[in-house]
Amino acid sequence: MTETTAAVELREPPPREVTGGQAQLGRVSDFFLRSILPLVLALGTGAIILAAIGVDPIQYYKDVYSGGVQFAAWQDSLMRVAPLLLIAVGLIVAFRAGIWNLGMDGQFLLAAAVISGLGSRFEEHLPNTINLLLLSLIAGAVGAAWTIVPALLKARYELNEIITTLMMTFIGINLAQILVKGPFQDPTTTTPQTRAFDFTALLPSIPGTESTSRRWPGVHVGLLVAVAAAFVVWFLMSRTSLGLRLQVLGASMRSARHMGLDVPRLIIVAFLLSGFFVGLAAATEILGVKGYQRADWNPAFGLWVVPLVFLARLHAIGVIPYVVLLSLASIGGDYAAQNAGLTPQFTLLLVGLTLLFMALTEWIARRAAGGSYLPGVSYRRHRAERAG
């Protein structure tokens, strides 16, 4: 008798701590609460701040739109999507595997320095297409290589990757400057910068994206690469065995070990993939837009992207609309700020506010539902694991 009860109990589904709340809230309202509301609140607060310092908020947001979309600005916005999306994708791989890769700026800048330095040297010896492909791969490889030390230290000694990736960022940024000022310096100028690519040797543009109001050829193919990468990562994380193993690692390292997964290897794979995409992001920016690198150039895209990745709940395809929005805001924001006599840093304030409101709505949603915005991470499980 007791045995049958036990068997029945076993067949019952385990209590659904995370998804149970979603049923209460409903998927639509959950999506609204967690992914749209923070944006609305941040824009609203931004409007109040603008009004408080005497700037017409409606005009400001109109300017953001026209500065990011109208005339040929939509080309800039779309081209900005490429690096941001690739960084986002790189972060998603790492964060899903429970790895805090916060060294993206170093990975990005170093990859950019290496290819902008090598690019103009390869140019003379290689056909353009092969040159661009080779450089993109080199950029990815450099980005990945810059994660090896944190990866090994975490895999072997469980050394906290936040410290090591931050340190690698400082080293990477300085190394990039050394490279640009030293071996890759353009000999024809005293400005610390690399030799610029031939304008026609940059990434080809997507047919149909030319604009009549500007001579810029069009949106480069890096955008397609970035979108493809988002789909590849989505497929990898949700449809393959490697993706599942990475997610198990992210949910609980102890469970992963108990399942017999090769945890050190998974950590290294997640790090390398993450760094590869960040390096590729640098390739799209250098090979598609800039064509050279100045020593003092550091767009610091990394921190901008973090909020988006969370708003999209670490979903590689879901992050695309947010990246488009941020690109538009960053291109249009510069124009709007200039028009209103503000600092372009105002956009940063909006991004930060979005993240704060996201945390706030997350708290509300969690009280209502009990789930976290980090897929697979329940705080209870996390703590039980540390305690055990």
Place this chain on the structure above:
Amino acid sequence: MTTVLAATGVFSEQALTALVAGAILAGVPLMFAALGELVSQRAGVLNIGLEGMMLMGAYAGFVAAYHGGSEWLGFGAGMLAGAGVSLLMVLFCVRWGLDQIVTGIAITLTCEGATALIFESEFAESRPTLGATDKLAIAGLSDLPVVGGKGESNGSVFTQPLIVYLGLVLAVLVAWMLRRTHMGLNVRAAGDAPGALDAAGVSVFATRSWAVLFAGAMAGLGGAFLAIVSAGLFQDTIVGGRGFIAIVLAMLARSRPLWAVVGAMLFGASLSIADWAQVAQINISTDFVFMLPFLLVLVVLVLFGRRAYLPAALALPYERGSR
């Protein structure tokens, strides 16, 4: 520093004094911030918003010192501003148990945007600067060569603004507090075994909240020092990643405050040496000197890789009653 070196030669007494003074000027803000971060980490809260708190402190400190005419007003305002920003961290991460890394990044971004915005709208045309801060020359010791620094524009080890000496005393006090007092035990328990602390009848929330507020105040003070003493002006890039450097220093100090002080000064020294080498026309890249401390630490970690000590419950929110 540049003019001193050019006038007197690289190995002159003045040049070496300037080298030491530069190290202290660059190291003290890091020391304050790292000290605060260390206490916060010890209590189990990873404060990634340090950079933003330093910026807020730098801005508030600068404005207060500029309008109030006293650097002490500036330091006080900096501490208040830093602590004020860290209230967000207390609310979000300690009270509500939200993710500390996400909140920290949000705080940093918001403060970067906010300080730039307010500063631009207030001082866009004037771009004011502050005068030199009064220095306290310790009788006797300040007459020593190189480390004395009496009469030098930036002083040296024994001629510094009072706040520097107070900071060193504070570091010793924090070390003593963490090691020897009941309060320190509570802080350490909040980071290592919050459940046990709660069971002992001490509030984990309160302990962690005070630790985070302390970190905010210290980061604010570090920022204020940067703006008032080191730079004498404010600009939106003034902190420039020092907050993140302080986080790394605090973690590397393995929760021993005196190591955080040594690390901060070492880092300040490397910045100072970079300046010195440039003027001395020693062919060494400033970028290289700047990354040297981290490079060394990484090499040590790789060669003698051992587990960095971090509190067991670091970055994990405490929820009463859950296991």
